Amino acid sequence: MQEASPGRARVTIADIARAAGVSKPTVSRALNDHRDVGAATRERVREVAAELGWFPHAGARALRTGRHDTIGLLMPLTHWWGYADIQYGIAEETARRGLHLLVQPLHPGERAEREFVTRTLPALSIDGLILLMPEGTPRHVGALAHTGPPAVVIDDRGHRLDLPYVESTNRAGFRDLVRHLVGTGRKRVAFAGGQLDDAFAQERFEGYQDALREAGLPYDPELTVLPADREPTAEELGELLAAGPDAVAAAWDEIAFGVLNVAHTEGRRVPEDLAVAGFDDSPIARVMRPPLTTVRQPFREMGSAAVRMLLDAIEHGAPPAHFTVPTELVVRASCGAR
Amino acid sequence: MQEASPGRARVTIADIARAAGVSKPTVSRALNDHRDVGAATRERVREVAAELGWFPHAGARALRTGRHDTIGLLMPLTHWWGYADIQYGIAEETARRGLHLLVQPLHPGERAEREFVTRTLPALSIDGLILLMPEGTPRHVGALAHTGPPAVVIDDRGHRLDLPYVESTNRAGFRDLVRHLVGTGRKRVAFAGGQLDDAFAQERFEGYQDALREAGLPYDPELTVLPADREPTAEELGELLAAGPDAVAAAWDEIAFGVLNVAHTEGRRVPEDLAVAGFDDSPIARVMRPPLTTVRQPFREMGSAAVRMLLDAIEHGAPPAHFTVPTELVVRASCGAR
DNA sequence: TTGTACGCGTTATCAG
């Protein structure tokens, strides 16, 4: 035993039973809202429990029931606001349901992934797992599907795993964005992308092409910059602007910020000469000059949806499904629509 | 029992004992690196355990030992990158030590705080708690000090609680920043603050005054903007610039961004006409135009330091102490020093 | 509606 601090010993249901003059099982039933307990007994037991300051021992309960009332979150080590926002949504939903949230950092690399799945995961006191997967998704974690606890994936753009997942409307959201630009009279809409090995950017690029097709506008390769493994540089953005677009849709807000900077340097007025738009609605979007038109990613909602799906799988054995949370166009000054 | 999925039943040390031809206690000792176990026995037990795919049941272990190998993190619901970075540091350190991290969102308000301390906290399966306290620190959580598990506070600027805490050098860091501006020849350094009820901004303001005093420069109220409960507006920043500063030190990076915007609108060149600097080294600092000189907050280090302090308190009963992590001046183009 | 008896998986104690 620890007994480090000389604090009084733990209060157990045995103590309550003694004080209330009933047996342990009766206390347990009263405390767990079982129906077959006398109303008067239940009340008395609860009063005594509160008086004695009893609280359940999660470990003992888990040992007996096999449930931990805890869900795990496997997430990359990052300080990107988007993942923090997803965690926000998850934490809010778990707290609302009286569940605990155990956060496990995911170290990159095959070795670390395998280590996690084979050694760390099985020993976790959790009822289910949410996988927050960055691009370059851990493939070994896929083994989870059939060996570990119920799991739900957020952002599995590649759909490589046979697991339920939550996604947002990247492609349709980007299409809506470009559609909006076209709707305000822009004819030469450029696309500034990046990291096309990333399925996110890929889907957004497809949404861009969808919108062009839909509007009967030609796809002009000169109006796209697509560095495969990074964001476009200022030089690349300069070349893009040299091709004469009247609007630039960026794959995410930070790229749009770069576009604004280059446009400013070259003396192009935004939005008069050039409309600029981004994607994600990051915290910096609203403070850009001019404030950036963008598409809000429903990160919090994705988090809470993942929790709900996971509980469905845990409690009702729901089969692998997927849930799509819609993005939302946010019109600000940079596109000239207002 | 759950037995939901027809997966094989859990492997316990009893299974290992049977397979290895020894008793349960011996298996336990072998698996826990007790000294009084024969080397050969230990090896054999370990091999069998690996072969059978055994892993410990955390709940059962906690029930017996009173330890959970888990620490709790109480943090506000936010997506601010700074808190995410602190969590990064905490998660990295706990993972390194084989500990688990249980994240508890802190809902604002006295009622929710009291609820947390009296109902949620006692039932958590944790050995210690890290309190990530936003401004307007929960006072009721202070009751933790003597009733709950060992706790460590991060960012308790007011030092109101009798708990160990981790802080960074806000005041000295800001003094260094202003000292740097003065060192490059600026004579009229302005301060753009905000939320002075917040101890952070207060300390930075004091650092600003320290540097002026040290340099023998007068404190001119016209060169400060100090909105009490928010960030300065563009109009307020315009008035500040009208007072003719040759440098502006902002209490945090986002304010500096606003200064850059206003300076640009008014046609002032940065850094030629006006040096601008911020504080925090947020992700947007390096992409501003020009890139922002600022002071890096050692968030990750603060997180890992908090874990170490907490473990000290848990394992060795270390008395309440405090630990200060130094900030670091980051010189970029906006101050003209290079 | 309530009580008796037991076991979940693990480790501490003690005897050998």
Place this chain on the structure above:
DNA sequence: CTGATAACGCGTACAA
């Protein structure tokens, strides 16, 4: 160095 025994706190058969 090892084994027998008991106990951690709780919930669930089953019997009353």
